[in-house]
Amino acid sequence: MTSLFWCTNCLNMSTRPRIQFDERGWCNACQWMERKASMSWDGRQKELTELLDRFRSTSGGFDCVVPVSGGKDGSYVAHQLKHVHRMHPLTVTVRPALELSLGNQNLLNFIHSGYDHVHVTPNGEAMQKLNRYGFIEKGFPYYGWLISIMTAVIRTALNYGVPLIFYGEDGEVEYGGSTETRDRALFDIEYMKRVYLEGGYQKVFDLLDIDESHTYFFRFPDDAEVADRSLHLTHYSYFENWDPYRNYLIAKEFCGLQEQDEGNVGTFTNFAQNDQAFYALHTYLMYLKFGFGRATQDAGIEIRRGAMTREQALNLVRLYDGHYPAEFLEDYLRYYEMTREEFDAVLDRYANREIFEKIDGRWTPKFTPGERFEW
Amino acid sequence: MVVRIVDYGMGNLHSVASAFRHLGCEASVTSSPDDLKGAEPIVLPGVGSFRRAMTQLNRDGLTSALRAAVLDDGASILGICLGMQLLGEHGVEDGGSAGLGFVRGTVTRMRTNLEPDAKIPHIGFTTLEGCSGSLFEGLPSEFDAYFNHGFCFEQIGDARVTSRSRHGQDFVASFETDMRVFGTQFHPENSQAFGLRILENFLKVA
Numbered sequence: 001m002t003s004l005f006w007c008t009n010c011l012n013m014s015t016r017p018r019i020q021f022d023e024r025g026w027c028n029a030c031q032w033m034e035r036k037a038s039m040s041w042d043g044r045q046k047e048l049t050e051l052l053d054r055f056r057s058t059s060g061g062f063d064c065v066v067p068v069s070g071g072k073d074g075s076y077v078a079h080q081l082k083h084v085h086r087m088h089p090l091t092v093t094v095r096p097a098l099e100l101s102l103g104n105q106n107l108l109n110f111i112h113s114g115y116d117h118v119h120v121t122p123n124g125e126a127m128q129k130l131n132r133y134g135f136i137e138k139g140f141p142y143y144g145w146l147i148s149i150m151t152a153v154i155r156t157a158l159n160y161g162v163p164l165i166f167y168g169e170d171g172e173v174e175y176g177g178s179t180e181t182r183d184r185a186l187f188d189i190e191y192m193k194r195v196y197l198e199g200g201y202q203k204v205f206d207l208l209d210i211d212e213s214h215t216y217f218f219r220f221p222d223d224a225e226v227a228d229r230s231l232h233l234t235h236y237s238y239f240e241n242w243d244p245y246r247n248y249l250i251a252k253e254f255c256g257l258q259e260q261d262e263g264n265v266g267t268f269t270n271f272a273q274n275d276q277a278f279y280a281l282h283t284y285l286m287y288l289k290f291g292f293g294r295a296t297q298d299a300g301i302e303i304r305r306g307a308m309t310r311e312q313a314l315n316l317v318r319l320y321d322g323h324y325p326a327e328f329l330e331d332y333l334r335y336y337e338m339t340r341e342e343f344d345a346v347l348d349r350y351a352n353r354e355i356f357e358k359i360d361g362r363w364t365p366k367f368t369p370g371e372r373f374e375w
Numbered sequence: 376m377v378v379r380i381v382d383y384g385m386g387n388l389h390s391v392a393s394a395f396r397h398l399g400c401e402a403s404v405t406s407s408p409d410d411l412k413g414a415e416p417i418v419l420p421g422v423g424s425f426r427r428a429m430t431q432l433n434r435d436g437l438t439s440a441l442r443a444a445v446l447d448d449g450a451s452i453l454g455i456c457l458g459m460q461l462l463g464e465h466g467v468e469d470g471g472s473a474g475l476g477f478v479r480g481t482v483t484r485m486r487t488n489l490e491p492d493a494k495i496p497h498i499g500f501t502t503l504e505g506c507s508g509s510l511f512e513g514l515p516s517e518f519d520a521y522f523n524h525g526f527c528f529e530q531i532g533d534a535r536v537t538s539r540s541r542h543g544q545d546f547v548a549s550f551e552t553d554m555r556v557f558g559t560q561f562h563p564e565n566s567q568a569f570g571l572r573i574l575e576n577f578l579k580v581a
Contacts, residue, residue, distance in 0.1 A: 245464055245465070245479075248473070249464075249473070249476050252473065259471070259472065259473065260470070261470070262470045263469075263470030263471055268467045268471060268483075269465070269471055270470055270471040270472065271465075271471075271473065302481055305479060305532055306479060306530065306531075306532025306533065307463075307464060307465075307479045307480050307481050307530070307531070307532045308480075308481050308483075308529065308530060309529040309530045311486075311488070311529070312481070312483050312486075312529040312530070315483070315486055315488075316467070316483065
């Protein structure tokens with residue numbers, strides 16, 4: 001018998017990749033939250049100071065790269081590094097497909113609040129091919145963009161001779177997944193390839209017949225290019241108690257962040273992931289594959305920070321999760337060059353039939369969120 | 376001492392102001408950010424939609440004035456009903472909006488999981504349970520207070536919950552923090568003698 005269950009503290013599901021549970025039924029994100037509550041951050045703050053002092057620029061050049069989208073987390077990290085730690089960050093945005101106007105406005109507000117910024121637009125034709133391939137073959141609707149936010153950021157750092165890259169949070173550690181980097185500040189390109197890309201992608205370029213000259217921002221630099229250069233990758237969340245809501249408040253106050261006027265598709269929050277239309281499809285596919293959507297993720301964060309009870313969260317999850325992203329459907333079809341039938345056929349490919357059944361043309365869960373389900 | 380009652384166009388201002396005047400305290404009703412400077416106590420009343428209230432507060436420059444008064448000038452604040460909810464971080468009503476963020480909590484629609492027949496919104500006198508803390512000084516640990524709301528906090532991450540109540544579900548009826556941020560989901564100004572005592576207690580610690 002196979003079963004599906006939920007973390008007994010938050011609502012992370014047993015289907016979440018790389019998740020583990022302890023004897024109480026708590027997931028590793030909740031165990032980490034528990035440890036964070038009582039751990040001293042002094043040691044890690046000291047590590048941060050040492051790291052920053054080691055690389056701090058005294059010549060007016062950039063000393064760290066911060067990937068940003070104009071959203072709360074990147075803006076927060078850039079703000080802390082520049083204004084609290086007196087670093088000289090170069091902020092970098094990799095332009096997604098199907099940008100949203102609110103996201104663009106937020107990015108402009110952020111840049112104009114006083115940051116040096118590079119906007120990278122990877123080849124659009126290659127991006128479209130990779131995104132379409134990812135959607136069909138992997139169920140990742142913005143596969144090309146996911147690759148480029150790693151590769152293009154690393155290339156930008158190398159090209160500007162910046163030795164340090166600060167990502168925001170370590171999603172694996174904060175939200176449940178691999179604990180490999182929980183107690184380690186720095187990570188490398190190999191870790192990135194393994195965990196975030198879940199295996200290789202080199203062969204895809206050949207398969208899709210993408211012109212080599214269009215792949216620059218989608219490829220990691222050769223080992224030789226990196227080997228003799230200093231490049232250190234880290235997550236800001238390693239050094240302090242990461243709190244997405246606090247990030248939002250800081251970004252709103254200092255970096256011009258605005259929220260969505262109407263609610264977001266598939267969740268109860270309106271202050272996260274407002275930069276691209278594909279995020280709603282990404283979380284819908286996540287829902288079809290694993291049984292949890294955007295609301296479960298958001299609710300888990302709120303529970304772990306003590307701002308919501310599990311019952312309250314369950315109620316929101318039942319209301320919001322699994323929302324078909326009809327709002328952006330026309331955009332998706334145009335971008336992927338697909339008919340509605342073809343598009344839905346791709347979704348059907350990823351729906352986990354053990355936990356979903358199709359009723360009136362929509363995938364409907366056989367389970368009730370929060371209640372153990374066996375088959 | 377002058378109690379400053381914030382007028383952002385959505386309040387039960389009159390009854391709150393007259394309750395304080397009844398206690399012999401000067402109460403000024405204001406919608407000007409400048410009037411919120413300094414450490415005199417502030418009362419944030421309110422009835423209606425979280426999101427509309429925040430839109431009004433933001434538009435009138437009151438959000439930053441309230442943050443400055445409480446966080447920089449050390450003014451104590453009492454939020455009543457919707458005013459209490461606005462002290463939290465986020466309300467999900469109408470697509471969601473940020474609150475003032477003095478306490479870590481999310482305001483959600485009331486459920487009826489414990490009492491399926493309960494009518495929402497919750498209107499009327501209901502028992503407060505486990506009353507404690509400075510607002511309840513000299514009061515019994517259980518008594519009835521007047522409520523009128525359809526949304527609530529179920530939990531607050533970083534405040535002391537000083538009473539709870541139940542209508543359809545269990546919810547936070549009042550809280551306080553070390554920064555002297557107070558909230559009551561019920562209306563002390565409409566809760567007879569015990570309610571007046573709560574306002575009096577607020578003035579004592581404010």
